[in-house]
Each structure stands twice: as structure tokens, then as C-alpha cells.
């Protein structure tokens with residue numbers, strides 16, 4: 001467990017794998033912390049320097065008051081990678097993590113050599129949906145959204161297993177300011193134009209039962225980047241690295257091999 005003091009906030013992060021290996025960075029979704037990747041990590045190939053972190057307002061990172069801007073979330077990732085002296089990483093971003101990935105790739109070509117945009121889009125939802133969610137949380141806490149969220153996050157079959165309750169618990173334990181702050185950041189973000197200008201190897205991953213960022217939405221963003229590859233994971237929801245960790249890692253391994261990162 002490590003903490004990076006980047007001035008405005010302190011970010012909790014972890015480094016696993018080979019400290020001298022090729023860097024791969026993971027940014028997780030709304031309402032989750034860096035344990036999102038726990039089950040998938042052991043399936044990754046050897047020789048990678050694996051970095052993951054809790055974005056502001058999540059996990060063990062600082063909890064500044066809401067709202068947050070996407071600019072601040074991108075700056076946090078940028079500062080963490082500078083602190084860890086990371087260049088030419090593969091940045092894997094899931095959902096809001098994928099928005100951070102797009103923003104960082106546009107800003108810091110020296111830090112990011114390739115992208116994995118997982119269960120994400122250039123624009124997620126519309127402001128009225130995010131406002132409704134923020135209103136619900138302000139009235140009833142994150143608990144008020146939890147059951148509906150599980151239906152978007154997980155496939156029908158995964159929801160019949162008790163495992164999904166761990167993720168429900170994780171969601172409702174996130175700081176309210178962190179959840180609200182990130183909702184505001186997503187609501188205010190439309191990366192359609194900057195992402196259209198990206199020219200770097202990109203893999204898109206979608207889940208066939210994703211109720212948050214459905215496959216067509218993910219595909220539309222991936223197709224903005226020439227030469228990108230799109231993979232659909234069947235019988236998976238919004239968090240395929242949880243539901244199908246070995247299959248998810250296999251997609252990453254093939255992509256890392258294709259681009260010569262391993």
C-alpha cells in the first residue's frame with residue numbers, strides 16, 4: 001500500500017509485477033477502488049510493471065469535496081505517473097477510468113503509448129441522468145442507487161452468485177463526495193473531438209450485458225481512433241475484469257503482444 005502526495009490530493013496506489021518491466025496502468029470505474037483488478041492481475045503475463053490507483057474521492061485516496069472536474073482527474077493521473085517516472089505506458093481505463101485515459105492520452109503522449117478503453121465512451125450519459133443520480137445520492141446516500149447499479153454492472157448470471165454483493169458493498173462504502181464529484185466530472189465531459197484526433201494503438205472492450213456503457217456506445221468511440229481494435233465479451237456486464245478475469249487478461253495479453261509491449 002503506497003500513497004502519492006501530489007499536492008492537491010494524496011492518491012493511494014499499488015505497484016505489482018516487475019519493477020523494471022514495461023508499464024501498464026489501470027484506472028477504475030465510478031464507485032469502485034483499485035481492488036477492481038484483483039482477480040484479473042494473476043492472469044497477466046510476467047514482465048509488466050503494474051500500476052493501479054484509487055482516483056480522488058475513492059478507496060483510500062483523499063476525499064476533496066464535490067464536484068470534481070475531468071481536468072482534475074486527468075491531472076491526478078498525470079502527476080502520479082510523473083512521480084513514478086512512468087513513460088510510454090499502456091493505460092487501461094474502465095468507464096470513468098476510460099475517460100481519464102482519453103484525456104491523458106490527448107495531453108501526455110510521452111506518458112501513454114497505447115490505450116485500452118474498456119466499457120467506456122467519449123461521452124457517458126447525458127447531464128440530466130447524472131443530475132438525477134446526484135439528487136438521489138444527496139437524498140438517500142449511495143445505497144439509494146445500489147440495486148439499480150448492480151443490474152447495470154453485472155450480467156444476469158453473475159447477479160445470481162453472492163459475489164456481486166461484495167461489489168455492492170464496495171460501492172456503498174465509497175465516500176459520498178467521491179461518488180458525487182465523479183458524477184459531476186462525467187456529466188461535464190465530452191471527448192468526442194479530442195478522442196477523434198488520437199493516433200495510438202487502441203483496444204476497445206465491451207460487455208454484451210453492460211447496462212452502463214452498452215457495446216454500441218463503446219464501439220462508436222473506438223471507431224473514432226483509426227486502426228483500433230474492438231472486442232466484445234459475451235455474458236459480461238460493465239465490469240468484465242470481475243466477471244471473466246482470465247478472458248479479460250487474455251485480451252490484454254494479446255494486445256500487449258501485438259503492439260510489442262511484452
Ligand SMILES: O=C(O)CCC(=O)CC(=O)O
Nearest residue numbers: 029030095096149152212
Ligand atoms: O462506471 C463508471 O465509471 C461510470 C458509468 C456508469 O454509469 C456506472 C454506473 O452504472 O453506475
